[in-house]
Amino acid sequence: MNTRSQVLLWAAQRASAAVLAVCVVVHLVTIIYAVRNGLSAAEVLGRTQGSVAWAAFYALFVAAVSVHAPIGLRSVLAETFNWRGASLEVTVAATGLALALWGFRAVYAVFA
Amino acid sequence: MSALRVSVWRGTESGRFQSFEVPRLASQTVLDVVTFIQRELDPTLAYRYACRVGMCGSCAMTVNGRARWTCRTHVDSVAQGGRLEIAPLRNLPVVRDLVTDMTPFFDKWASARGRFQGGATRKDDFARVAPGSPARQLADAGIECIGCGVCYSSCDVVAWTPAYLGPAALNRAWTLVNDVRDTGNRARLAAVAGDAGCHACHTHMSCSERCPKQISPTAAIAGLKRATALAALRGELEG
Numbered sequence: 001m002n003t004r005s006q007v008l009l010w011a012a013q014r015a016s017a018a019v020l021a022v023c024v025v026v027h028l029v030t031i032i033y034a035v036r037n038g039l040s041a042a043e044v045l046g047r048t049q050g051s052v053a054w055a056a057f058y059a060l061f062v063a064a065v066s067v068h069a070p071i072g073l074r075s076v077l078a079e080t081f082n083w084r085g086a087s088l089e090v091t092v093a094a095t096g097l098a099l100a101l102w103g104f105r106a107v108y109a110v111f112a
Numbered sequence: 113m114s115a116l117r118v119s120v121w122r123g124t125e126s127g128r129f130q131s132f133e134v135p136r137l138a139s140q141t142v143l144d145v146v147t148f149i150q151r152e153l154d155p156t157l158a159y160r161y162a163c164r165v166g167m168c169g170s171c172a173m174t175v176n177g178r179a180r181w182t183c184r185t186h187v188d189s190v191a192q193g194g195r196l197e198i199a200p201l202r203n204l205p206v207v208r209d210l211v212t213d214m215t216p217f218f219d220k221w222a223s224a225r226g227r228f229q230g231g232a233t234r235k236d237d238f239a240r241v242a243p244g245s246p247a248r249q250l251a252d253a254g255i256e257c258i259g260c261g262v263c264y265s266s267c268d269v270v271a272w273t274p275a276y277l278g279p280a281a282l283n284r285a286w287t288l289v290n291d292v293r294d295t296g297n298r299a300r301l302a303a304v305a306g307d308a309g310c311h312a313c314h315t316h317m318s319c320s321e322r323c324p325k326q327i328s329p330t331a332a333i334a335g336l337k338r339a340t341a342l343a344a345l346r347g348e349l350e351g
Contacts, residue, residue: 010341
């Protein structure tokens with residue numbers, strides 16, 4: 001991977017961290033609200049199904065996670081196991097893809 | 113007169129600590145202790161120093177687990193329970209005993225393009241740089257580095273990523289990025305960016321905490337991250 005790509009990965013991780021900072025707070029407040037008000041699964045689904053706003057919010061959340069986590073994992077694996085090169089890039093790209101697939105599947109499941 | 117119990121690293125990469133008893137004196141520095149051992153107890157002990165007054169940066173060692181200038185470290189400030197453990201700097205090859213090979217450290221200064229590259233000739237007038245200008249202030253904040261290697265030895269990222277340029281080389285590069293007379297910044301920014309450059313830094317700040325000159329390489333590295341990211345987004349980063 002060339003230097004410019006490495007720097008753009010860093011910038012992408014910074015940008016996705018800024019998005020996550022907001023998304024995590026909204027998500028936690030949502031969870032606490034749902035639990036403290038004793039919402040059932042059916043009541044939660046009643047609010048999310050067909051809601052473009054909730055679907056858009058969680059789609060953004062999933063996208064940010066799918067960008068942020070693999071880039072961080074790339075550094076952790078490189079520094080911990082001295083694992084560098086093409087095999088590492090493929091592994092973390094696959095991790096990001098898997099996170100995105102599972103995440104968007106979950107968003108679709110509570111929206112549709 | 114009380115005595116200090118001093119453990120000193122003997123050997124190269126492999127070796128062991130050897131114990132010595134050294135008389136404790138008023139205003140004694142760790143360098144005084146090492147010198148006493150070599151002159152009075154074991155003349156085969158290898159160590160390095162020159163100025164003894166914190167100007168040359170050659171006497172840095174690991175004292176009780178922390179990289180320090182031994183010449184400016186009083187025994188009173190570090191000897192817990194009358195004990196000292198003195199080892200060579202971390203993250204550098206050990207030549208023998210307390211002497212490290214600084215070659216990788218200075219090679220990385222060269223890799224970070226830490227050499228001033230001017231564009232003026234002898235026919236040009238002197239450059240006039242306002243001391244209070246923001247760029248000169250940023251350069252001045254890091255310019256007093258004497259290359260002792262304390263920051264490099266204290267950096268965990270250097271240990272984890274051997275190709276990482278390290279705090280001192282990046283600090284040097286940042287002073288040149290902010291030197292309005294320098295003409296080599298396009299290539300310099302490319303040299304200090306990426307996985308082995310400033311973007312590897314995790315902002316642990318050990319370098320800033322332990323720098324004997326109170327320089328903050330962390331701040332310099334943060335500046336380089338911003339400058340290189342902007343260059344990358346503009347497509348100006350070579351390599």
